[in-house]
Amino acid sequence: MNRRLHGSILLAASVAAVTFAPFTAAPAFAAAQFKAPEVTFEVTAPGTVTATLHNTNDRGQCWAEAGVGPDKNHVFFGEGKLESLAQPGQxxxxxxxxxxxxxxxxxxxxxxxxxxxxxxxLGAPVDIVVTPAAPKPPTGSFGS
Structure with a gap:
């Protein structure tokens, strides 16, 4: 009976050691912090604003958008087409x-x-004044 009790105590001690042993998990790799794009805006022609957009993330898609007109109607640069979206690192x-x-x-x-x-x-909004149309050069006729 002594052996049986000893075996039971040994089994209980083993279970306790496994149960109460400190748990160490393999290190988890957290995803990098997700950020808004790096973007600059430039008036490139009368009535045209161009965005240079860089997606610094390792995932996702980035775009440029604007509020246009007196009601600040929402529009996407490049009409929101696939080629107007910056892919990761692009x-x-x-x-x-x-x-x-x-x-x-x-x-x-x-x-x-x-x-x-x-x-x-989303990045911080910036106001951009759209360049007015350039004056037409003189035609050279009638003293112009």
Missing amino acids: TIKTSLTGLEPGSTITARGGCADTSPAGGYE
């Missing part, structure tokens, strides 16, 4: 055309996290 240029010369738009960049974590980050 830098692109995309334009917004047909803007009213002399008007002001409010533009910003944004990135959507396409991983299971989801979410999005």
Whole structure:
């Protein structure tokens, strides 16, 4: 009976050692912090604003958008087409055309996290004055 009790105590001690041993998990690799894109805006022609957009993330897609007109109607640069979206690590240029010369738009960049974590980050909005149409050069006729 002594052996049986000793075996039971040994089994209980083993279970306790396994149960109460400190747990050390393999290091988990957290996803990098998701950020808004690096973006600059430039008036490149009368009625045209071009965004240079860099997606610094290792995932997701980034875009440029603007509030246009007196009601700040929401529009996407490049009409939101696939080629106007910066993929991870990519830098692109995309334009917004047909803007009213002399008007002001409010533009910003944004990135959507396409991983299971989801979410999005938006950059700070900036106001951009759209260059008015350039004066037409003289034609040279009738003293012009």
